[in-house]
Amino acid sequence: NAGVTQTPKFQVLKTGQSMTLQCAQDMNHEYMSWYRQDPGMGLRLIHYSVGAGITDQGEVPNGYNVSRSTTEDFPLRLLSAAPSQTSVYFCASSYSSGGTYPQYFGPGTRLTVL
Amino acid sequence: EDQVTQSPEALRLQEGESSSLNCSYTVSGLRGLFWYRQDPGKGPEFLFTLYSAGEEKEKERLKATLTKKESFLHITAPKPEDSATYLCAVQAGNAGNMLTFGGGTRLMVKP
Numbered sequence: 001n002a003g004v005t006q007t008p009k010f011q012v013l014k015t016g017q018s019m020t021l022q023c024a025q026d027m028n029h030e031y032m033s034w035y036r037q038d039p040g041m042g043l044r045l046i047h048y049s050v051g052a053g054i055t056d057q058g059e060v061p062n063g064y065n066v067s068r069s070t071t072e073d074f075p076l077r078l079l080s081a082a083p084s085q086t087s088v089y090f091c092a093s094s095y096s097s098g099g100t101y102p103q104y105f106g107p108g109t110r111l112t113v114l
Numbered sequence: 115e116d117q118v119t120q121s122p123e124a125l126r127l128q129e130g131e132s133s134s135l136n137c138s139y140t141v142s143g144l145r146g147l148f149w150y151r152q153d154p155g156k157g158p159e160f161l162f163t164l165y166s167a168g169e170e171k172e173k174e175r176l177k178a179t180l181t182k183k184e185s186f187l188h189i190t191a192p193k194p195e196d197s198a199t200y201l202c203a204v205q206a207g208n209a210g211n212m213l214t215f216g217g218g219t220r221l222m223v224k225p
Binding site: 004058102 | 145146148150155156157158159160163165201203205210211212213215216217218
């Protein structure tokens, strides 16, 4: 099992550009989520999905879109990048959206917006 | 609003010097408290889940404990390879799978 994989590992964008951060998991997990991690702010939830076709907003959703067409994939789209979106982005997955299960994290994407 | 506070922010230990990291939380109906380890440039790695006050979990030199207001991560005779940032997160009863994270404790163990 590769677990949770993310691409790219690093990305530099100019203000106003759009891009998609890819996330995939091979554990057949029902729940997937996206976090951003900023110094002094901890990990904050952007969007999450409780299953294919179902997504919802987290704590900091503005400027981001998600979709979940398959169980395995959960891409995060930046619509028009802003310097405030410079951050490290982590995708995570969990066995089920019910119950109490740990979330397993990918290696992260470090994004810089100039 | 759910809140998680970790202390200290940073901790320097000598190899073999035991200590504890604190995670204080305020949550509406705790379903679970999670401890993660994060190495520089990597994603958080799951360590433990604690479900109710009085519960303890152990893994090698780490032991996590839980009370109604806080959790401790005890590190016994740490080694340099235990150096990392340790994150605590809570899952509230009314929040589905959503986790609220603390800011983390950066642990440095000197040989």
